[in-house]
Amino acid sequence: MDTNVSSADGRSVIRLAGRFDFNAHREFREAVDQVLKSDGLREIQVDFGAVDYLDSSALGMLLMLRDKARSAGKDVSLANCRGAVKQVIEIANFGKLFAIS
Amino acid sequence: MKILLVEDNPHDLYFARRELTQLGHAVVGVDDGVAALAAYERERPDVVVTDIYLPGMDGFALTREVQRRAGQRWQPVLFLTGHRDDALQVQALRVGADGYIVKPVSAEMLDARLKVIERLLLVQRRAQDRGDELAKYYAAAAEERHIAAHLLRRLVNADKLDDPAISHWISTAAIFGGDLLAAARTPGRALHVLLADGPGHGLAAAINVLPIIAPFYRMTEKGFGIDAIVREMNAKVRQFLPEGRFVAATVAAIDFREAYVRIWNGGNPTPLLLSAAGAAEPACALRHLPLGVLDDGEFEATTETHAFGADRQLAIYSDGLIEAENVAGEPFGAARLAAVFAAVAPAARLAGIVAAIAGHRGDAAAVDDAALLLVRGEPANAAVDQPQTAVPPAAPPEQGRWSFSLRLSARELRRLDVVPLLLGLVSQFEGARDRSGELFVILSELFNNSLDHGLLRLDSRQKLDAEGMERFLHEREARLAVLGDGDIELEMEQFEHAGGTWLRIVCRDTGAGFDHAARGGAAADSDLPFGRGLAMVRAMSSSFEFNDIGNVATVILALTPNSAGGNPEI
Incomplete structure (x- = not known):
């Protein structure tokens, strides 16, 4: 999986591409740590537009991101969830945990 | 004046x-x-x-x-x-x-x-005013009770109890019963039944059993196993009821095709398995605590399984049944219950018990709710549960039939990225190609489960935080590097059945198995960062089962919409 981080106006976007599973743990964690360090951050958006697949360990990683962000007082939203990604997110009922756009 | x-x-x-x-x-x-x-x-x-x-x-x-x-x-x-x-x-x-x-x-x-x-x-x-007020309250309470009774009847979907395999009887001491019966079929046509007994009787008791109804129906509809369902019910009782309120419950899953019953009993009298001749044996050796007593960590969802042929009956009942007293205050008792079962033909057993209880009670008022649920081994309308004997599809199958099996030893497991490999193969086939999102989840969860737990004996529970996850992955690499022997076999087959197209996915490992009843129990929407995978597979598939020791998992996925009606044999 590839990650790409961009920040502007207090909002950081983590763009993911490829297969988001346990192998992606290190990349994802690095992206999260980098984002949480940025100045004036209010909101973190995870962009799934280029993610092909998502498994249960990815969901676990998203929950960890949420915990970290919450303890730092930031909001997390999930964007561009489509197809297989959307299905997995819905089954896990993540709509009640994250803002999904 | x-x-x-x-x-x-x-x-x-x-x-x-x-x-x-x-x-x-x-x-x-x-x-x-x-x-x-x-x-x-x-x-x-x-x-x-x-x-x-x-x-x-x-x-x-x-x-x-x-x-x-x-x-x-x-x-x-x-x-x-x-x-x-x-x-x-x-x-x-x-x-x-x-x-x-x-x-x-x-x-x-x-x-x-x-x-x-x-x-x-x-x-x-002043006394007059108070009397008036009381009368007003009384009228308002009666109105509310009326509405609540209506609502409760709707909520419990009593019509599902018309299932041909079931006969049932419920007797309430007040307008509302704390005893609740429910039944529903899984997508795989297994029958799930529930008998719950809330503390006390009347409206409060009826309200106590409400939180468990929704998970029972919702999760049954999605094909969850009863172990996951009772775990969720337990969580709901703890979440919604005041501390110290418990609900006794028995949940059973009856698979008519495979002729077995799986059962969990917490706090109700031990359910009975009856032979044609009426000999009763306990259907549960385990004595679980009622729902709501233990937190999720301590809760035991372990079920028990018995053969359940056409000649057998399962009897589930609440304690009010054997505690029904006659005018002398003597309870009906388990011995009288067993005697009626032994004396009466299977089809007449429910009526026999009802008559025996009425005869025993005589003029004594009912002080507690009583409920009895009987499930027979083979429903009267056999066609409902045996789609394989149904009329074969008239049109020629639109999808082809194919199958493959891939067996990998430790050396290949170390080297190959197996899930994308399989996914690439599957995507060559029409039908399965469109479902690659679900197949990715199903294949990766099954494969990782076999590898992580079956062969590498890792414990997911360490994945609680980012560091734990890191440790888990590190440990995984370390153990995989030295894995001496151990195979994983993945088998996929597309087949036609009952006018629909299905995919069977079997994942088998040579490990010692794992406690799938306990691990597979987490709900798909649990808040923990692990343990969700198998629940997700269950939610996506028509059926999902492990063998007893937990090293063979079988998933059936419906590829065509018309597959949803029937369900193939596993």
């Missing part, structure tokens, strides 16, 4: 009226008995003050009539007269007067006597 003053002497009427008015009362004066009665009806005075001898009707007759009309209400009447005579005084009190004042009387005395009456009237009015 408003006073009706009855006095035929104009001079006395004038002075008495003036005196009473000066004491602060509103006075209606009349000079004969018949007019007094009319004025009483019209004016509804607080107090009647009357002379004895009057034209038309004397003071005694007037008092009697006034009290008759006042009915239950206290109507104070005072006699005010110049006759100092004990016999007259006694007669006045006997016909309903509250006092007898002899003239001449001082203004202070008259005031004091009226104050006593005023005080008593005040007390009476």
Whole structure:
């Protein structure tokens, strides 16, 4: 999986591409740590537009991101969830945990 | 106060009226008995003050009539007269007067006597108001009970209990029962039944069982196993009910095709398995605690499995059934229950028990709810559960049939990224290609489960935080690097059945298995960062099962919409 981080106006976007599973743990964690360090951050958006697949360990990683962000007082939203990604997110009922756009 | 003053002497009427008015009362004066009665009806005075001898009707007759009309209400009447005579005084009190004042009387005395009456009237009015309020509350409560009863009937989907495999009886001690029966079919046509018994009876008991209904229906519909369902019910009881409220529950899953029953019992009497001859044996050896007692970490969802052929019956019942008392206070008891089962033919058992309980209770009032649910081994309408004997599809299959099996030893497991490999292969086939999102989840969860838990014996619970996850992955790499032997075999087959196209995915490993009942139990929407995977597979597939030891997992995925109706054999 590839990650790409961009920040502007207090909002950081983590763009993911490829297969988001346990192998992606290190990349994802690095992206999260980098984002949480940025100045004036209010909101973190995870962009799934280029993610092909998502498994249960990815969901676990998203929950960890949420915990970290919450303890730092930031909001997390999930964007561009489509197809297989959307299905997995819905089954896990993540709509009640994250803002999904 | 408003006073009706009855006095035929104009001079006395004038002075008495003036005196009473000066004491602060509103006075209606009349000079004969018949007019007094009319004025009483019209004016509804607080107090009647009357002379004895009057034209038309004397003071005694007037008092009697006034009290008759006042009915239950206290109507104070005072006699005010110049006759100092004990016999007259006694007669006045006997016909309903509250006092007898002899003239001449001082203004202070008259005031004091009226104050006593005023005080008593005040007390009476307060009591009356309270009574009215109570009646209003009572009416409101009755209305609410009516609405709640309607709502409860709707919520429990009683119609699903019409399943041909089920017969049931429920007897409630109040309008609402704390005993609840529910039944539903999984997408794989297995029958799930629930008997829950909330503490006490009445509305509170009925409300206590409500939180478990939704997970029962919702998760059954999605094909969850009863171990996951009871775990979720337990969580719901803890989440919604006040501390210390528990719900006894029995949940059973009956697979008619494979002829077995899986059962979990927490707090209800031990369910019974009955042979055709009526011999009863316990269906549960484990004695779980009722729902809501243990937190999720301590909760035990372990189920027990028995063969369940066509000649057998499963009896689930609440404690109210064996505790039903006769007039002497003697309970019906398990022995009588067993005796009826042994004496009556299978089809008549429910009626037999109902009659035996009624006979035993006699005139004794029911003090607790009682419920009995019988499931027979083969439903009367066999076609419902045996789609394989149904008419074969008329149209030629639109999808092809294919299968493959891939067996990898430790060396390949180290080297290959297996899931994308399989996904690439599967995507060559029409039908399966469109489902690659679900297939990715199913294949990766099954494969990782086999590798992580089956072969590498890793414990997911360490994945609680980012560091734990790192440790887990590190450990995984380390163990995989030294994995000496151990195979994983993935098998996929597309096939036609009951007019639909299905995909069977089997994942088998050579490990010692794992406790799938406990691990597979987490809900798909759990808050923990692990343990969700198998629940997700369950949510996506038509059926998902492990063998007993937990090293063979079988998933059936419906590829065509018309597959949803039937369900193939696993």
